[in-house]
Amino acid sequence: MIRMGLELNKLTHKVDALGANAEKRLADLNKRLPVVQATFTAASAEQESLRKKAESVIAKQIRWAGAIPTDEPIRASFEKPEHPDRANIIAADGSQIPLDRHAIAQYYVINIGSIVFRHGLPDAPSIYTSPEVFFEDEDIYFENNTLSTEMINAKRDLRELGELARLAGIESALAPTVTFVDNSLLLYIITLRESNQSFSDRIIKEYLDHLTTIQKSGAAVAGVVDRPGSANIVRLLHLSTLEMDEIVPDNLRHVSAPFLHFRDETLFEFLKPGERSALFVLASSANKTYYEPFGHRVYFFFLNAGGRGTGNILRVEIPEWVAKDKMKLDLVHASIVEQSKMTNGYPYVFIRADEIAVVSSNEREQFQQMVMGSLIKRGFSPSVSQKQFGKELTRTGKRWR
Template identity: 40%
Template structure:
């Protein structure tokens, strides 16, 4: 271990003290936020909409839906038999120190037919990308990690779509271990636009394919740190004419999270009302997949998850109930959806997997007369990783 823990002890003590003080402050704020939730529910819908419009397109709050914002919903009944599908992805990013330039995406998936008593269907689909057009999209240099992650997200959605098609015969819930908004589209990054568009188009096609099968689709976010609902509460408290970037930026609930608020409101198994996600929802809305979300007490140890669903699930009571009850059933034993834990296990590419892959690649390259080696830097890193010794470095006084 190279980290000098004794040297860090005073800082760790300071960190613990700060966390305790912050927790006390947040505890003081939470009743106010709860009160604000109830007050906001009393405001006329049109008045609130006017305030939301005034906040503008850059405001990152939640918009209420047809459900009153302080209503809580008990766990719905589950069908006797239903199917839950989970998909998750893992990747090896391009590495200029590696044996060769490539990237890999591995998608793990699982289909559980609840009520069948049968072992789930599991799969793992790895794909290697090594052609010049894969590595250098639009001639803008080596593909970025963000684009590889975007391709992985689209592949996860495609896998859910493929598996939903084969489960058409009974109620089906397809789950992703993430929010449903494609991450790369929410980032203001210097990415090749055409590549992002291709990824977005693939992703939305997958969502549409799932919709066409009649399955529900949900994105499960464990321990969310978002505060979209709290932003709405702050906005609701402001007079219309006082709403501007400055008053929106600083608000009394800014160190709280929606999770903390709903942990006080939701009994086990219950969900909050639905909210619409703003503002990065336009592309999805245009394609018929506007994203809504709710908070859910998963039933174990005060765990509050955020669940994102497309509008066509949110506004279909059967699909929404299946999403709510299906996630609860999935969380019953493992605290998070079992299918997502397993899909992750099936997808993850370990360090030893990567080394085995590169050994196989090296053999095949040698067979073709190509002698390729990892960089000296990577080699040196492997030496120290494989036999780390205690540091002899002395601590500073």
């Protein structure tokens, strides 16, 4: 009998090709790296002119996902500041049971997990979960269409920040407090805004309100991205090679060789464990249109959080009011490094918040059983779609032909 499914033997030669391709790509990037690094060094010597170029892009309202230098030299590095003896480190993360039109009923679940780690106290951290099931029409539909995965993700992001705002209100009176999401502060839903404007606007407004609540509580806030795929600084370096009169949309739409396929992370490998890079302003139109008017313009920096080998580079996003408050900025910087000491360059509270929030496949099944029980009690004969039923039949056991 032959086992069907993913027949790995049929992919062997492709996997070999994949490995060879990765090797080739790396060799190509390594070949171009000295040129990119030299451009970085040259650009850092002309920071004022570079900033003018970046600002002219914004002034011309060109769509450009680059970065604007601040007063800090763009190739500077900053050592880990002193960590306060006592500080509250708060993180929240979310998980969900997605909306599934093949399921027995139309619903989705968002579960937010959070942790308050009281640095300097010997007590166990406080942990919370906040699960909620959504099933009303207004939860499921938007303009006659069921909510997309991105829309539900945006609602989850919103709840994560809402939980941080709630906890910041409780904790920040007691000690310096920093709140973290393990995501960008710039909502992804904004990039999809054209197809669902009023939905996105509502989410963004509430998101910015939560940022304001955190600001008023006196706590700091940051979004942290591990293995960032961003290329904002790479685009800035590409911009540095253009003359002022060459700054036109066509020249900025794509980066060309030698910058092609480079990620910012590679540029900041010079950071030693514990060091952060200079601050930059995220030069996206969404940042200017939505975040800036409320004082939440997003800045970012790169940080070597330590860990195995030469360390782990994280991208850290903060609102303007954190970037311009040295105590808050230092707290963000120091607490990430401190929290990453025993977890190889990724903050402990993030790992725990994820663990607290995650909905396992077992829990998902148990919840489905609860829903089924509720429907049966009301005289329904709930069933999944025939497609889902077929999948359950074939996926629960071994497949043989």
